[in-house]
Amino acid sequence: MVNALDRTVFEALFEPRVIALVGASSDERKHTSRPQRALRKHGYQGKIVPVNPKSREIFGDRAYPTLAEVPDEIDHAFLMVPAAAVPEAIEQCIDRKIPVATVYADGFAETGPEGRRAQEELVAQAREGGVRLLGPNCSGILSTNPSCALSVNAAIEQLDVKPGPLAVISQSGSMTGGLLSRGLGRGAGFSRVVSIGNESDLTVAELTDWLVDDPATGAILLFLETLRDSERLAAAARRAVAAGKPVLAYKLGRSDVGRSLAASHTGALAGADEVADAFFRAHGILRVDNLETLFELPALLAKRKPATRHRVAVLSTTGGGAATVVDRLGTLGVEVVAPTDSVVDALADKGIAIPRGPLTDLTHAGTKAEVYGAVVEELAASDHCDLVLAIAGSSAQFQPEITVEPIIKAAERGKPLAAFLAPHATAGLNRLAEGGVAGFRTPESCADAVRAWSRWTPPAETPEPDLARLGAFGEELAALGGRRPNEAESAALFGALGIATADAIVLPNAAAPDAVGKAVEYPVVAKVLSSDVPHKTDAGGVVLGIQNAAELADAVRTIRRRVGETHPDAVVDGILVQRMEHGLAEVILGFRRDPEVGPVVLLGVGGVLAELYHDIAVRIAPVGLDEAKSMIDEVTGLAVVRGYRGLPPGDLDALAAAVVALSQLGSVQAPAVAEAEINPLLVLPPGEGVIAVDGLIVGGEGQEAP
Template sequence: MNALHDALFEPRRIALIGASADPTRLTARAQLYLRKHGFEGEIYPVHPRESQVLGERAYPTVTDIPGPVDFAYILLNTPHVEGVVNAIAAKGIPAACVLADGFAEAGPEGAALQARLLATARAANLRLLGPNSMGLINLNARIACSVNAALEAPSLHAGRLALVSQSGSMMGAIMSRGAPRGIGFSHIIGTGNEADLTAGEVAGLLVDDPNVDAILLFLEAIRAPEHYADLARRAHAAGKPVIAYKLGRSPYGAELATSHTGALAGSDAAAEAFFRAHGIARVTTLEGLLELPALLAGRKPMARAHRAVGVTTTTGGGGAMAVDCLGVLGIEARAPDPAAAALLDAAGIQHHGRLLDLTLAGAKPDRVAAAIGALQAAEDTDLVLSVIGSSAQFKPQDAVAGILRARDAGGAKPSAAFLVPQADASLALLAAEGIAAFRTPEGAADCIRAWCDWTAPRPESTAPAIAHDLPARPDEADARRLFAALGLASPFAVLAGPQDAAVTPYPVALKILSPDLAHKTEVGGVKLGIANAERLKQEAAAMHYCVARMAPEARLTGFLVQPMVKGLGEAILGFRRDPEVGPVVLLGTGGVTAELHRDVTLRLAPVDLAEAEAMIAEVKGLKPLAGWRGLPRGDLVALAQAVVAVSRLAARADIAEAEINPLIIGAEGTGVTVADAWVVRAAD
């Protein structure tokens, strides 16, 4: 624990600045909820005209409060916040929260105001939560310093899950969804715009809290990725999973997340790569955010996932739904292997196919336990899923008894349950026992996929520096020289004009050179298969005329000529400095349709050779080059080395993005060839 943890999560003296004496107003809620839910510390309402607010002595300004204050919640409208932050800083309060919106998300003026708040806070060593924050709740310490209407509930169910949410409204929504199922929280914090404290830093304060078993994140954007990296490493070492639900998987969701918080959104693929690299389990369903913790808590990621499960069921239709949803996410429901089959035979349980159907055999607890135990002995699966029918609704104790017996027998791998009917009592029983239970087949599949994808944080890596000068506005020739410095040299020549055509050997490809044209084909800037010097002069003259007419604003710097090369396949290999997570490397199927098919995979840069090989295996369009169905093998070793090389651009802060498309992959042992290259310098 540290002083900031105590100021945020265990304050004993709280100032409510702008607290209302009218109990019907939003700004009265924090005071009402603190007392309603058992806060026994001091509350100091600050009101310029009232001597008492809701039965507590009030003070005209924060300066008038006698003695130290641990935490301040600013409930005033936006125009009044800046002056109060100055007063809080002067009083030496260590932490404060700002409820008001109208800051970075509201445009340049709001962003400037937010920047001034932050500057004042940093000068005084004051830490800020928000703006646009609904406050924080510590249920075990009975501190409900929030205006979230979910606190109207007569009582709050304390638990061992901590939730850090960038959305204030989702604080109460997630808490309310967990309550009927017996899922409780230790802490719930809204971080809002994160002018200062980010969700990653706040969550990091909870890693060492003995009341926390798992940390949940509801994210709209990733700010200060280094905070999440530190959180994930420490949480993994402490055996506490970190689970994220992040918006922005669609361009529309990304747009809304950006406008809501004033954050600069990156790509969702980059966010996915970020979570994977740092061992943060990602769910894509809201149900999964509540259901996955029971599956991961107390466990470490698997060394190698089979991406397969064993499934028992007491309802054929329900079992089929689960198998189908799992299959959509690439998880196979697998028939019992010889080890599991032998145990099933010994128990007299018939088995065939992907589903172990116990319906007609009678789903008695001992038989269910025996079936689960047998499937847990399988050597080619990662989990056992029990699908339960109507008994979960009408006979909850009987429905879960077999699962509990199997758990008590100490199976080698985790088991979980999907309850087909609406069965809150059974869900609550399983939650109380720490067994993962799913309300929908989609949620079950999402969580099991997350379990299979979950990895330990990868070791921190750095890329060696690349000493190579790059002009302020590079064209393709400059990009090629940069890639050559990385070890990816391919032959080319630069022509100053159409008359300069003394190159060999032919045939060649001719391209216009310009720092302003990333897609030269679209403006007539590429010609392939030129057979001789005379033809090259003609094509260069025609190309210059065509490009100048179609892209009159582009600065033309000459021509690039390169030998025609054929290979077994094409890849797109790129580097980008993502605005959320930082440097990433991308690999996918290449050519002019690369953006259309989106058959790509990403990693945080830099990567090592093993990670590069894993990326190659994930790209569907590159699988034929591995000798699929007797096809010739491509030089995937050279491709992996190229991925590693390009990922080293992470060491160059002056490069925003770079791309080779296509990178031509030759036959095994013949290497790769840069067919087209592009680089963009970072803005100063």
């Protein structure tokens, strides 16, 4: 544990010697009677102290009217009183110097502003008195070694929980029992299970950090509705990777709700789901899409760290069964590799002929243990793949010695090995579990697990801040005096970061169009210049392809009229006249500070249809050059500048450098900027760089993002 105080709280939470059940009931129909029964059923060896002013004894345990009258030193108080009575109960916990109190009552932050204020007051009271809080709105905890089933959850009371290496932290109290039952149904064993509730004090991040140091825990499973205390969760996840304890997350929230609140396209594109993926990727957390995968994947990851390559070799005794997984792997972008000539030749020397395609189909030949065993052994020994996916048909159900036993033997070589049993083969799956092999019951969870493994990378290294560029950027920003920059001022800010912008001149409101003169070469584009009009095209504030002074004069009048109609209250600084630029591709490059995880950088297909295409890559900022290049590779639409089908390549080095430069706004030394976006950023031919032709910056130097 990090320090002695953390160790004290951890032990009081999961391994208490004396538990006070405040509000315990002798009525078996009430939830408040359940923790006492659950503790006894699961073999709790400590002392249970019911606290209820109306009872002298509950279920055989001596009851006391108040905490003050309990003669024992109490480690953990489980508070089952109404929300209005919780502050008084906390005060009694403070008086008794109880390290941890779990608050079952709801009616706090989840109910709205008034409930949030009550929760904040409760936390302040507890912290001042030295009491740590789990909850409120929390169903409790389960620990298996030593046993402590301190929960109002009916599933925890009734299920026979198998001890094992999996720890579960759930932000959903109602799902805690469901997760436990699903895991037990797949043969999983558990070390700790926590319903975290409102996370008013103890958080997912803090408990994850502690569980990294828990000898009973081998993997940490998170059921998340949101991300809180992301900085500590990131640090905990990185420690977990180093300790060989994978952190797996199932996170809700794939909807678009709330994206319209952002000022830039970047805010709309980098929604909660994309940002969560970027956060997980950056810190070595595996995200799964199926609940079953949470419990079936850990065996594949046991005592492993992220690999540098993720090539998958597949063999099967059922063509159709294999296709149900391999088809999904293809759509998920997993690299499935064919056996090499050396593998084929080595097996031929043993009298075994296998196909040379990506699927080693042994539908007929593999019905013999010596054949299936030889092939899976050869694949496990070969360096052309990094994971072997072994698929078995009916033999797994009726003749496990043909496929299941050879799979277990091949797994002893140490290479990651996953097995999907196409039939309902409980005995075969149990045998795989006994042998320490990850066995999957459905093609969906199998493909999901392999996908998650294939995207599991070491935590990203944070690049050093570019102090020279950040200093120049800060000077430009400070010169604005706290005013939100318009497009011309934003261009100067991007220039300070080293990102080139198109030649332009500002035509003041009182100036005639011919004042442009020869400062900018025709053809030009004219745009309204106003920090109050972030989306100029939507406001009618842009005219393209202007060929001469006469057309420019018409454009200026048109822009002023349209913007006056669409944004009558906008402060207009003038008209920006900019040289028309052309490139091989338009990209959107953006930065924003996400309220859950902090700074992120985004790259995608740009232009006015950026939100429609939604073809993006998102990372936690800042990023290094290698990560920037991986973002370019990830955006499908950028194939047009990657040399796709003979198309002329773009200056990808310059594009990657621009991503790195903008991402520097995420450095702790960077000035405060809420959002920054270049859209479009034009990609030019190799050696010619990239050029920004439109952009905005929001929320710098004390400004508030709209």
